[in-house]
Amino acid sequence: MSTGVPGQAQVEELGVRVPVPTRVEGSARGREWYDSLQGLRAVAMTLVFGYHFLTMTLGERRFVYHPVGSLGTDIFFALAGALAYRSLIREPITYWSYMKRRVWRIYPVYLIVFGVYVGLELVLRTGRMPLPVNLEVAGQYLSDLLLVTALRGGWPILDVTWALHFIFAFYLVSPLVVWPLRRLPPQWRPLVLVGLWVVGVLVSEKTGWYPLRVTLLMAGPLVWAARRMRHTNWIEVAVAVSGVVVRMWGRSPEVQFLGTVMAVPAIVSLALAEDGWLGHLLRWRPLAWVGGRSYSFYLLHSLPLLALGAFGPKNLPVWGAGLAAVGGYGVSVGLAAVMYRYVEEPMSRKGR
Numbered sequence: 001m002s003t004g005v006p007g008q009a010q011v012e013e014l015g016v017r018v019p020v021p022t023r024v025e026g027s028a029r030g031r032e033w034y035d036s037l038q039g040l041r042a043v044a045m046t047l048v049f050g051y052h053f054l055t056m057t058l059g060e061r062r063f064v065y066h067p068v069g070s071l072g073t074d075i076f077f078a079l080a081g082a083l084a085y086r087s088l089i090r091e092p093i094t095y096w097s098y099m100k101r102r103v104w105r106i107y108p109v110y111l112i113v114f115g116v117y118v119g120l121e122l123v124l125r126t127g128r129m130p131l132p133v134n135l136e137v138a139g140q141y142l143s144d145l146l147l148v149t150a151l152r153g154g155w156p157i158l159d160v161t162w163a164l165h166f167i168f169a170f171y172l173v174s175p176l177v178v179w180p181l182r183r184l185p186p187q188w189r190p191l192v193l194v195g196l197w198v199v200g201v202l203v204s205e206k207t208g209w210y211p212l213r214v215t216l217l218m219a220g221p222l223v224w225a226a227r228r229m230r231h232t233n234w235i236e237v238a239v240a241v242s243g244v245v246v247r248m249w250g251r252s253p254e255v256q257f258l259g260t261v262m263a264v265p266a267i268v269s270l271a272l273a274e275d276g277w278l279g280h281l282l283r284w285r286p287l288a289w290v291g292g293r294s295y296s297f298y299l300l301h302s303l304p305l306l307a308l309g310a311f312g313p314k315n316l317p318v319w320g321a322g323l324a325a326v327g328g329y330g331v332s333v334g335l336a337a338v339m340y341r342y343v344e345e346p347m348s349r350k351g352r
Contacts, residue, residue, distance in 0.1 A: 035283040036271045036272065036279040036283050037082075038287075038291030039283055039284060040079065041075075041291035042290040044072035044076050045076075045298060046072070047068060048073055048076075049329055050069050053324075053325050068247070073213070074216050076163060077167070077216040077264075078216050078219040078265065079268065080217060081216070081217040081221050082220030082224045084170070084178075084220075085174070085225070086224050095175055100351050101351040102168075102171050104347050104348060106147070107147075109299060109339055113161075114161075126310075144156050144158060147164065147165055147168040148169070150165040161299065164298075166214045166217070170217045201215050213260065216260065219268070230276070231275050232278065237266075240266035243261070247260055292340070293344075294336075296335070296340045296343075296344050297332055297335075297336035300335045301332035301335075303332075304327075304335075305328055308328055
């Protein structure tokens with residue numbers, strides 16, 4: 001579909017048509033930055049899957065892997081923020097159109113998965129979700145279904161969707177923040193975004209309204225606004241590696257968050273460098289394909305893991321746990337591919 005800008009096409013990202021140059025300046029490959037972000041999304045989802053595999057099926061948190069696995073969610077936050085910012089800063093769009101596209105992309109899959117979890121709870125009575133037996137719980141269900149629980153300062157009933165609630169809240173308010181930035185010269189926008197990120201951190205620290213890591217939604221816009229490099233910046237590589245090390249072995253939550261702040265923006269920036277080595281690796285077609293289905297994967301991957309935890313053998317040896325992880329990952333990818341093909345993709349077209 002035409003964007004109205006010569007030489008541009010559009011791709012769909014969580015319900016938003018994002019203008020993508022058909023030819024990147026100085027490069028013959030058009031969608032390379034977008035494919036790199038899709039590959040990075042697949043890597044992030046794999047990290048999250050590994051973390052959930054350990055906690056749901058093996059009932060333990062490995063010391064080293066725990067902070068690395070949860071880093072995947074932080075990368076998701078930054079990617080969501082970056083792509084939303086790009087769409088809002090470059091494309092004139094009404095608030096209604098902006099939200100319509102996201103609603104059509106997000107809600108159909110979410111409502112189906114939510115219904116599946118409620119149905120399983122009615123049958124299995126696992127205790128993971130309270131059933132709507134009174135008005136208070138019914139109100140919580142309504143809040144969850146509308147994806148406004150985060151705005152109310154609550155925590156979703158379906159805990160595997162907690163990140164989605166905060167991302168959707170960001171989508172609701174981000175136009176009010178980003179549209180005024182269009183009036184500023186591009187070189188001033190990163191400074192304003194840094195200030196907003198600092199404010200977000202302070203509000204989280206003082207009020208506890210949302211987890212500190214949710215402020216990484218502001219890291220994505222900052223990286224996009226400040227991006228200049230097309231080749232690998234080895235300073236960014238050093239910052240990213242150092243940040244991961246600090247995240248893994250930090251002794252306090254504050255130190256670990258410092259590692260996150262170092263690692264996540266640097267990793268996203270490296271992925272956006274079209275001619276950099278990381279961008280080339282992330283554009284590997286199977287990886288980008290999985291990344292394109294990461295939203296459905298994110299909502300569905302807990303189902304095979306819960307089944308493994310409930311019905312699978314206990315105390316597996318290392319090789320057995322490895323086989324179980326590969327099998328669970330394969331099933332999750334298969335479920336996500338079906339959901340994407342028959343629900344997510346056709347519903348997204350309706351929002352265009």
